[in-house]
Amino acid sequence: MEEQFILRVPPSVAERIERLLNEDPSSEEDKSLDLSFSENGRSGNFVIGNEHFPVSLLDLPCVVESYKTYDDSALVKTADIGQIIMVREPGDSAPDVVEYRHGLTPPMRDARKRRFRREPDLNPELVQRVEKDLLNIMSGGTIENADILTLNEQEEDADGNARNANKKVAPTAAPKQADVAEAEANAGAPERSDSEESDDSL
Known part of the structure; x- marks a missing residue:
């Protein structure tokens, strides 16, 4: 797996980066490109040509998978992206949060509030x-x-x-007279086993 991040820049800077990547750097004024961070790891500078832009490293509200293909048919996962580097104009103020509010696509706008379950209110x-x-x-x-x-x-x-369970127990029913008579009649005559029947047949 690779380590990847997303670099989000203002439109004017995006055009200059695109020219730098697509054209011959020797013929381009903006041939230097640099990104450095301060000691806290959350803020730094983005340099293109002779211009410096402030940057902030923010956590995305959800993990984004990135893929690439070698044959335009099969996709291979290359990384899980969890951070975005925001390049700001020199006059813009730095965000006061660590997590970026939105995802990368319009449906994920304000994702933490609209799409994720709210944390329970516990004392x-x-x-x-x-x-x-x-x-x-x-x-x-x-x-x-x-x-x-x-x-x-x-x-x-x-x-x-x-107590209620003991009260609900039904009394046992008295045996019927016919059942008692049949039991006494059976008690008088001995039961015959299969071996005795085979002895009589001989």
């Missing part, structure tokens, strides 16, 4: 308390500040459900 104190309780339980301890009323109500509900 940080509640999350910390639950995490602490879970760690206590895993280490063999008990929950601190447990709601005793809720636990007692749950126990009472469980006891009530057990």
Whole structure:
């Protein structure tokens, strides 16, 4: 896999880069092209010819795959692109965020807000308390500040459900007289096995 990024430049700079790539550099005034970053790795300078442009490195809201082809038939994935280098005009202000708001195509405009699931609204104190309780339980301890009323109500509900289950058990039906008589008749005569029947046949 290759390491790739997207370079987004103003239209005037894009024309100069296109001329530089398509024509002979020796006949072109803008034959120098350079990109350098400061120590923080998020801002720097883009140089083309004698002009300097400020740049910012931003994270894309989603990963973009890039492909290339050798035979105009099969595509080969070359990289996952997650960052974009924004070249600004000298007077433009630097963005105050690390993540770029939009994707690369019009449907991905404002992608983080329009297309991604919103983060749940959780109270940080509640999350910390639950995490602490879970760690206590895993280490063999008990929950601190447990709601005793809720636990007692749950126990009472469980006891009530057990009592109701005992009341709903149906009494066993008494055996019928015909079944009893048949059982007594069968008890008097011994059962014959298959071996005894074979002995009689001899």
